[in-house]
Amino acid sequence: MGIIDRYIIRKYLGTFGFILLLLSVVVLIIDVQAKKPRIQDNGFELSHFLINYYPFWIIYLVMTFMSILVFISVIFFTSRMANNTEIVAIISSGASFHRFAKPYLITSLFIATASLLINHFVLPWANVKKNELEVYTYSAANREKIIGSAPVSTQINKDEFIFIHSYNKKEKRGSGFAYKKFDKNKKLTYQILASEMNWDPQKKVFILTSFHEKTINKDDTERLNNGNEMTRSFGFPPEELFPDVLLSQSKTTPELTNFINREREKGNSNLNTHLNELHQRTSMPVAVIVLTFLALSLSSQKKRGGLGVNLAIGISLAFVFVFSFEALKIVSENKTLSPLLAMWLPNMVFTPLAAYLYFKRANQ
Incomplete structure (x- = not known):
């Protein structure tokens, strides 16, 4: 040089x-x-x-x-x-x-x-x-859009969906929870309804309160169950189940690539x-x-x-x-x-x- x-x-x-x-x-x-x-x-x-x-x-x-x-x-x-x-x-x-x-x-x-x-x-x-x-x-208005409570929904895969009437992303807590699973013919086979839900970061599971569980058998008979509390894992933490626009900024490229691939597998086209x-x-x-x-x-x-x-x-x-x-x-x-x-x-x-x-x- x-x-x-x-x-x-x-x-x-x-x-x-x-x-x-x-x-x-x-x-x-x-x-x-x-x-x-x-x-x-x-x-x-x-x-x-x-x-x-x-x-x-x-x-x-x-x-x-x-x-x-x-x-x-x-x-x-x-x-x-x-x-x-x-x-x-x-x-x-x-x-x-x-x-x-x-x-x-x-x-x-x-x-x-x-x-x-x-x-x-x-x-x-x-x-x-x-x-x-x-x-x-x-x-205040823009802050409320991000950390305030709002309806959310997500598709876990092509057959499983979650709907929450009011969810707070900051507290990772919501009310009016519904999980639905369908068969290949789009027929409902399993459902959980709960009045409240929140994320347990230690156990990495969702805690569902006042739940009603329904299983629909092949002969169209139903098995019902209910209780005060149940824990469920849906395969992903709430940040990935209900991602916001800032999520991609916070992931390294290998993590972001894996996230995009998982979302594609789930059927998410809004990527x-x-x-x-x-x-x-x-x-x-x-x-x-x-x-x-x-x-x-x-x-x-x-x-x-x-x-x-x-x-x-x-x-x-x-x-x-x-x-x-x-x-x-x-x-x-x-x-x-x-x-x-x-x-x-x-x-x-x-x-x-x-x-x-x-x-x-x-x-x-």
């Missing part, structure tokens, strides 16, 4: 680290000020959130905007090099533009690899910590939210490499207007890129596009653009 390689890598990582730190501090201050009243209204000290919530929230924030940070960093330091005629001097010394781009490739591969590992294994752990307290930063999360964990790190070369191509030549013009173009394109991910998530969740296509479409659009601009610049 030559002197120029080390120089550019230091520039890349130094600028990236500075922008990362600056963004984290600024956004943290703004977010704390905005959420402080809600945190205190819920009976928490702000110091508790600063220790137990915000460090993990920062990890989530950084990984969400990693591609923007990389893009702006490359635009910034490469534009300064171009304005200072450093790039002209390097190319004039006999190095090709491809050789000049080598340290950009090395650094982007390093950041992309680190992002890939964090997305698949570290970020889910951080999200577990973050999600435990995040609900207390919401408005796009979880599949979006799975595919985005890989597509976003790849975007780091794509956006690095797009930024290099846009900013490696001195332009009228200098750094300001390049930054304006870079920030606009970066936000379009990230916004497209969020928009395509909604499209995918509505089942208009497959999650795989939706989460890779921005890369599929920006990669040819980056390649065209790169080779155009290299041949100048």
Whole structure:
């Protein structure tokens, strides 16, 4: 590795680290000020959130905007090099533009690899910590949607179903419980009705109170049973029987893959939210490499207007890129596009653009 390689890598990582730190501090201050009243209204000290919530929230924030940070960093330091005629001097010394781009490739591969590992294994752990307290930063109406009581239902497999009239996900307790099992002809063969149900985390079973049990035999005769309390396991904990939109964020990729496969076996076709999360964990790190070369191509030549013009173009394109991910998530969740296509479409659009601009610049 030559002197120029080390120089550019230091520039890349130094600028990236500075922008990362600056963004984290600024956004943290703004977010704390905005959420402080809600945190205190819920009976928490702000110091508790600063220790137990915000460090993990920062990890989530950084990984969400990693591609923007990389893009702006490359635009910034490469534009300064171009304005200072450093790039002209390097190319004039006999190095090709491809050789000049080598340290950009090395650094982007390093950041992309680190992002890939964090997305698949570290970020889910951080999200577990973050999600435990995040609900207390919401408005009362949004908080009630998540930790309040509401009707839920789930399909355990193609023949077994659970319905609960009012279930509280935080307390893992509900009322108006019904479990129904059908045969291959969709005929009811077994049923449990209970006035109350709750999850026992020690025994990992559901406790059903004031239950009525009915078994329907092949000759259509019925066997009835009732009692004050019974315990039942339905094969999964309540978090997986009644998953929320945050569940996929809290699972490592092997755990998430197993969960999606189990849900498919159960007959659950509403998996796009979880599949979006799975595919985005890989597509976003790849975007780091794509956006690095797009930024290099846009900013490696001195332009009228200098750094300001390049930054304006870079920030606009970066936000379009990230916004497209969020928009395509909604499209995918509505089942208009497959999650795989939706989460890779921005890369599929920006990669040819980056390649065209790169080779155009290299041949100048």
